[in-house]
Amino acid sequence: MVLLPIFAMTITVVALVAITLRSLELYRRIKAGQPDPTRSNNKAQRFALMVREVLTHAKMLNFTGSGIAHWFVMVGFVSLFGTLVTAYGQIFDPHFVLPIIGHFVPYNFFVELITWLTGISIVALIVIRQVTRVVKKGRTSRFFGSGSWKAYFVEATILAIVFCVIALRGLEGALLGEKAKSFEFALSQPAVNAFDNLDVATLEQWIVIIAALKIIISMTWFIVIAANLTMGVAWHRFLAPFNIYFKRNVSASPTLGALPEMLSHGKPIDFEDPKEDDVFGIGKAADISWKGLLDMASCTECGRCQSQCPAWHTEKPLSPKLLVMAMRDHALANVQSDKPIVGETISPDVLWSCTTCGACVNECPVDIEHIDHIVNMRRFQVLVESEFPTELGGTFRNLEKAGNPWGANRMDRNAWISECDFPVTVIDGELPDEVEYLFWVGCAGAYEERAKKTTKAVAELLYVSILNTSFKSSRGS
Numbered sequence: 001m002v003l004l005p006i007f008a009m010t011i012t013v014v015a016l017v018a019i020t021l022r023s024l025e026l027y028r029r030i031k032a033g034q035p036d037p038t039r040s041n042n043k044a045q046r047f048a049l050m051v052r053e054v055l056t057h058a059k060m061l062n063f064t065g066s067g068i069a070h071w072f073v074m075v076g077f078v079s080l081f082g083t084l085v086t087a088y089g090q091i092f093d094p095h096f097v098l099p100i101i102g103h104f105v106p107y108n109f110f111v112e113l114i115t116w117l118t119g120i121s122i123v124a125l126i127v128i129r130q131v132t133r134v135v136k137k138g139r140t141s142r143f144f145g146s147g148s149w150k151a152y153f154v155e156a157t158i159l160a161i162v163f164c165v166i167a168l169r170g171l172e173g174a175l176l177g178e179k180a181k182s183f184e185f186a187l188s189q190p191a192v193n194a195f196d197n198l199d200v201a202t203l204e205q206w207i208v209i210i211a212a213l214k215i216i217i218s219m220t221w222f223i224v225i226a227a228n229l230t231m232g233v234a235w236h237r238f239l240a241p242f243n244i245y246f247k248r249n250v251s252a253s254p255t256l257g258a259l260p261e262m263l264s265h266g267k268p269i270d271f272e273d274p275k276e277d278d279v280f281g282i283g284k285a286a287d288i289s290w291k292g293l294l295d296m297a298s299c300t301e302c303g304r305c306q307s308q309c310p311a312w313h314t315e316k317p318l319s320p321k322l323l324v325m326a327m328r329d330h331a332l333a334n335v336q337s338d339k340p341i342v343g344e345t346i347s348p349d350v351l352w353s354c355t356t357c358g359a360c361v362n363e364c365p366v367d368i369e370h371i372d373h374i375v376n377m378r379r380f381q382v383l384v385e386s387e388f389p390t391e392l393g394g395t396f397r398n399l400e401k402a403g404n405p406w407g408a409n410r411m412d413r414n415a416w417i418s419e420c421d422f423p424v425t426v427i428d429g430e431l432p433d434e435v436e437y438l439f440w441v442g443c444a445g446a447y448e449e450r451a452k453k454t455t456k457a458v459a460e461l462l463y464v465s466i467l468n469t470s471f472k473s474s475r476g477s
Contacts (some may be wrong), residue, residue: 003438004212008219012088013151015219020225023238026229029332034279035266039246049252050245058252059365063304066128069121070386076118077237083111083165083312084218090168090211094175105184111150112169112187126155137453139312142303145322150233150298150301157221164214168207170195173359175203230329239364243298247290247367253340256358262379264290281379284338285331288373296328303369305360311353316352320360320370327373335406342377342387352389406441413446420456422463439463 060067067301084100101107132141170191195203225234248255261268264278279287305314305320312319323346330345340390342351350373360370375414389445398407417424431438439462447453
């Protein structure tokens with residue numbers, strides 16, 4: 001019995017050293033990414049948004065059952081820390097309890113309630129994962145391509161910790177016997193009854209064994225994740241709050257809308273006079289921003305993005321989850337690598353299958369910005385490598401020569417106006433102060449026959465609604 005406490009303390013030292021060193025290493029690798037100064041504004045709003053999103057599990061609840069279960073597991077991960085501290089005391093003194101709150105009935109009731117709910121929730125998550133694998137096979141499963149052993153290890157660890165806490169509560173109750181306060185072991189009474197017939201020496205021995213086992217399991221978890229910096233299913237417990245805090249838009253809404261300005265070395269690129277060392281998009285691991293690396297390290301491989309991706313569901317090679325995983329495995333291992341990402345890690349077919357619809361970003365519970373990374377890789381392929389699908393060649397030439405994708409005459413941009421039987425005011429230049437509403441027609445609305453019908457209908461609606469409306473003219477894109 002003397003060896004158990006020694007072994008438990010030894011593995012604790014090893015685990016704490018390993019997780020500290022590897023956490024610093026992960027921080028160093030993420031920090032080595034390209035600068036992005038747009039993520040540090042509105043600190044108070046960002047913090048409030050992060051706290052609200054983490055505590056309410058707002059996006060996790062899109063998948064209601066697993067979202068609720070995950071919430072209790074998250075709460076248990078934090079709330080049961082006191083039981084780990086207690087276990088360290090128990091390997092030396094089986095009668096040890098936390099000072100002040102050790103016999104505080106509300107605290108003990110809370111611990112037991114969270115323990116049971118965590119146990120029930122992790123079982124629910126295990127069942128959901130396995131049922132999904134059986135019912136939805138192959139590409140139809142959101143877990144397709146995820147690292148199964150990582151998830152199984154985390155689930156088994158949580159289940160084992162729950163068992164240890166309930167067993168210890170039962171042993172503690174049996175050891176106290178009649179000295180226990182009323183309701184002190186309200187939710188662990190069946191475990192207390194199971195150990196009630198053991199003598200004091202045996203109870204003390206089992207407390208030391210189970211407490212040591214709890215410590216060993218917990219510290220083994222830290223050692224395993226320290227050895228695997230790409231184990232997002234575990235690391236997201238620490239990284240997800242930061243990833244949410246640094247999301248592009250300081251809003252509860254997903255990070256969608258207009259694409260971000262192209263940055264190089266943390267500054268907007270001047271396309272009229274670019275610098276010689278400007279980085280146009282993402283070509284290699286060293287081009288990824290630190291926020292991009294944080295995105296990738298935070299991925300839990302849950303597959304919610306994959307389950308909603310229209311490209312994936314129409315047999316295209318793109319899976320947002322597998323793309324982020326591939327970039328993560330490449331980038332976090334090779335932050336300073338000069339090897340190209342597209343072609344080496346991501347195939348061009350995968351890259352150009354994305355429709356930029358935003359379903360992946362909308363679903364991601366940790367606010368990974370898949371589209372930003374895809375678009376930045378496309379930017380590099382087009383602007384630097386001049387590699388893109390042949391179908392885009394004509395489009396790019398038309399944009400360059402005529403200012404529209406169809407190559408139509410620039411002078412015909414406002415031709416649709418002649419087909420209207422009501423006056424249309426065209427703005428070419430600065431917008432006058434008296435104009436309340438501006439209708440930007442765009443290329444499709446001005447040239448494409450089906451879209452022109454919509455343009456004229458909208459223009460007529462604006463006219464009959466007696467709004468002070470003008471229409472934006474453009475010489476090109």
